[in-house]
Amino acid sequence: MSNTNTWWIYALLSACFAALTTIFAKVGVENVNSNLATAIRTVVILVVAWGIVFAQGSMVNLSEIPPKTMFFLLCSGAATGLSWIFYFKALQEGKASLVAPIDKSSLVLVLLFSVLFLHEPLSWKILLGTFLIAIGTLVLIF
Structure with a gap:
C-alpha cells in the first residue's frame, strides 16, 4: 500500500x-x-x-x-x-458520553474552516455529512 x-x-x-x-x-x-x-x-x-x-x-x-x-x-x-x-x-464535571460528542462536533467547524480558510472544495457530500454530524451530536446530547 x-x-x-x-x-x-x-x-x-x-x-x-x-x-x-x-x-x-x-x-x-x-x-x-x-x-x-x-x-x-x-x-x-x-x-x-x-x-x-x-x-x-x-x-x-x-x-x-x-x-x-x-x-x-x-x-x-x-x-x-x-x-x-x-x-x-x-x-x-460532565459525563464522558456527553462531553465527547460535543468535543467531536468540532468536525463541523473543521469542515467549515477548511472551505473558508483553506479553500477546499465544498460538495454535496460535505454539506450532507456536516449536517448529519451536527444532527447526530444534538441527538446524543439531548
Whole structure:
C-alpha cells in the first residue's frame, strides 16, 4: 500500500486513541484538578513526541523551519492546549458520553474552516455529512 493510501489507517488509529483518551481522562480527573491533569498529560505527550522525533532522526535546526510554518505550529499548539484545558474541565464535571460528542462536533467547524480558510472544495457530500454530524451530536446530547 502506498503512502497516499494509508492516511485513513492513521485517521482510524487516531480515532481509536482519542476514544481511549476520553475514557482514561475521565477516570484520571476524578480526584485531581483538571488543569493539573492536563499538565501531566502534556508532559507525557512531550516525552513521547520528542522521543519519536529523535528515534526517527527527524530533528532539524529549528531555525531552518520557515517563520510562517513556525507561527502556525505555535498557534496550533496554543489552540490544542486551550482545547485540552476545556476538555478536561468538561470531563471532570460532565459525563464522558456527553462531553465527547460535543468535543467531536468540532468536525463541523473543521469542515467549515477548511472551505473558508483553506479553500477546499465544498460538495454535496460535505454539506450532507456536516449536517448529519451536527444532527447526530444534538441527538446524543439531548
